[in-house]
Amino acid sequence: MLKILGFLLVFVVAFGSAACATVRPEQRAVLADPTMRFEGEPGEKAATEHVLENRESSFGGGSVRGGGCGCN
Amino acid sequence: MQLTRTNHTLRRVLGLAAAVATSTFGGLAAAQVAEVDVRDTIFYEPSKTSKLFVMTPAATLGVQPVEWLDVHIGYEADIVTGATEPIKSGPLADVVTAATNFSDTRHQFRGGVGIIRRDAHLTVDYSYGTESDYRSQGLTVTAGSDFFQKNTQIELQYARGFDKVCTTNYQPATAPSGRTRLDSSDRCFTEALDRASRSVDLDTFQVAWTQAWTPVFATQMVLTGALQHGFLNNPYRSVVIAPAGQDALENHPENRARGALSLRGKYFIKPIMAAASAGMRFYRDTWDILGETAELEFEKYLTQSIRILARGRYYHQTEALFWSDDYTGGEPVSGPRGQYWSGDRELSPLSSWMLGGRALFALQGTPGARVLGFMLRFQGTAGFDLLKTNLQNFTWSGNPVDDTTAMILSLGIRAEF
Numbered sequence: 234m235l236k237i238l239g240f241l242l243v244f245v246v247a248f249g250s251a252a253c254a255t256v257r258p259e260q261r262a263v264l265a266d267p268t269m270r271f272e273g274e275p276g277e278k279a280a281t282e283h284v285l286e287n288r289e290s291s292f293g294g295g296s297v298r299g300g301g302c303g304c305n
Numbered sequence: 306m307q308l309t310r311t312n313h314t315l316r317r318v319l320g321l322a323a324a325v326a327t328s329t330f331g332g333l334a335a336a337q338v339a340e341v342d343v344r345d346t347i348f349y350e351p352s353k354t355s356k357l358f359v360m361t362p363a364a365t366l367g368v369q370p371v372e373w374l375d376v377h378i379g380y381e382a383d384i385v386t387g388a389t390e391p392i393k394s395g396p397l398a399d400v401v402t403a404a405t406n407f408s409d410t411r412h413q414f415r416g417g418v419g420i421i422r423r424d425a426h427l428t429v430d431y432s433y434g435t436e437s438d439y440r441s442q443g444l445t446v447t448a449g450s451d452f453f454q455k456n457t458q459i460e461l462q463y464a465r466g467f468d469k470v471c472t473t474n475y476q477p478a479t480a481p482s483g484r485t486r487l488d489s490s491d492r493c494f495t496e497a498l499d500r501a502s503r504s505v506d507l508d509t510f511q512v513a514w515t516q517a518w519t520p521v522f523a524t525q526m527v528l529t530g531a532l533q534h535g536f537l538n539n540p541y542r543s544v545v546i547a548p549a550g551q552d553a554l555e556n557h558p559e560n561r562a563r564g565a566l567s568l569r570g571k572y573f574i575k576p577i578m579a580a581a582s583a584g585m586r587f588y589r590d591t592w593d594i595l596g597e598t599a600e601l602e603f604e605k606y607l608t609q610s611i612r613i614l615a616r617g618r619y620y621h622q623t624e625a626l627f628w629s630d631d632y633t634g635g636e637p638v639s640g641p642r643g644q645y646w647s648g649d650r651e652l653s654p655l656s657s658w659m660l661g662g663r664a665l666f667a668l669q670g671t672p673g674a675r676v677l678g679f680m681l682r683f684q685g686t687a688g689f690d691l692l693k694t695n696l697q698n699f700t701w702s703g704n705p706v707d708d709t710t711a712m713i714l715s716l717g718i719r720a721e722f
Contacts, residue, residue: 255456256454256456256517256518256519256520257454258454258455260520261455261517261520262520263520263521263573263575264517264520264521264523264573266573266580267612268573268579268580268604268606268612269523269571269573269580271515271523271525271569271571271582274663274665274686274717276342276344276363276365276717276719277344277346277663277686277688277715277717280344280346280361280363280715281346281690281713281715283361284346284348284359284692284711284713285620285659285692287651288651288657288692288694288711289596289620289622289651289655289657290588290590290592290594290596290622290625290651290652291565291586291588291594291596291598291620291622292529292531292563292565292588293509293511293527293529293530293531293563293564293565293567293588294527294529294565294566294567294586294588294598295527295567
């Protein structure tokens with residue numbers, strides 16, 4: 234329970250401090266650059282995630298997609 | 306002479322293609338955009354036994370008929386060939402099985418609609434996948450909004466999967482140790498008496514928070530929760546569960562809850578025109594698997610049109626509570642290893658390294674000066690990754706497996722009109 238409360242506290246403080254971030258619209262040129270996109274190249278990222286999901290147990294933390302077998 | 310005639314013909318064909326494309330997409334030019342993405346990914350394990358080869362061609366078409374509406378459709382296939390051992394045994398059982406060849410193709414169709422209004426967006430996607438032994442349907446709803454002068458983005462996503470898997474037609478009352486594996490996908494999804502279709506229900510929730518902290522630094526946190534319910538085994542695999550060699554269909558729990566938290570940061574280094582990023586992911590599920598992933602990426606502009614990316618990834622996971630390389634030790638039937646058995650190496654303790662990179666070439670046009678006369682943007686990518694897996698406790702009858710090195714090659718073309 235304490236762990237959850239601690240996590241929530243960190244989240245609230247971090248999210249609250251986000252309101253203080255002052256990147257003005259005219260300063261956003263670099264942030265809009267394709268190299269700064271977290272999703273990277275979407276098709277490529279999805280293909281790599283598909284391969285890794287069939288090779289290891291971990292899942293999530295990236296994009297959410299529908300099911301598939303990967304039985305073989 | 307022949308060469309000149311060929312060049313004339315080539316010019317005519319290119320000119321005709323440009324004219325057709327301009328007339329087709331020219332109407333979209335004012336405020337509308339069409340985007341085509343075609344790619345192919347090849348996965349290859351050059352081992353002596355499995356020789357797994359997967360080709361995944363994919364194509365997506367997206368259209369924005371008006372500024373606030375996005376409509377997209379896509380197709381993807383998984384063309385798989387290789388070999389696998391159908392019966393998993395450990396070092397104690399006197400069982401030796403040979404790998405059997407298999408091949409299958411999965412087709413997946415998807416489509417969706419997105420609405421964008423000021424700082425908010427809402428997208429609904431549907432997908433349908435079919436292969437000889439598996440069918441899937443998925444519905445995904447994504448909603449997001451920008452806050453604090455667009456420095457903060459929050460996105461929520463829910464996905465629901467309704468899948469069906471083909472198995473042998475054992476009755477619910479049949480003891481797990483008496484259930485048999487599927488020997489082929491013949492007669493699957495028919496009225497055949499020896500086949501059955503079993504459900505797999507998938508619910509996935511995700512929340513993502515992306516934050517710009519400075520003009521060159523941003524972070525992202527993604528929290529994912531997933532619930533799986535139904536037939537979660539491989540219908541083709543059986544596991545040796547007695548010293549004499551008796552095997553039974555793999556038997557996993559019917560429920561699995563999964564959670565992952567990832568944190569990433571990106572920093573743009575202006576003097577060298579490059580972006581560096583680092584990320585961590587922590588994973589845990591109710592099968593007691595703990596996973597950690599560390600990722601590094603570095604992407605640099607060589608010229609305005611060419612970028613190269615280098616990436617590295619390390620992954621480690623613990624074993625599932627009921628995992629064993631050998632189930633012939635007479636485990637108590639009420640214990641996790643007596644009640645369940647698995648031949649899935651993804652549930653064994655393992656670690657892996659992935660190293661690779663990608664080159665990207667892009668040409669940006671404008672409505673008045675299009676690339677080749679008809680494209681607003683053209684982009685080509687080529688990527689290569691090497692994946693090396695270290696299986697700490699997985700053998701075939703006590704022998705180490707050799708299919709632990711894989712190569713991933715990807716090629717892609719994207720064009721905007």
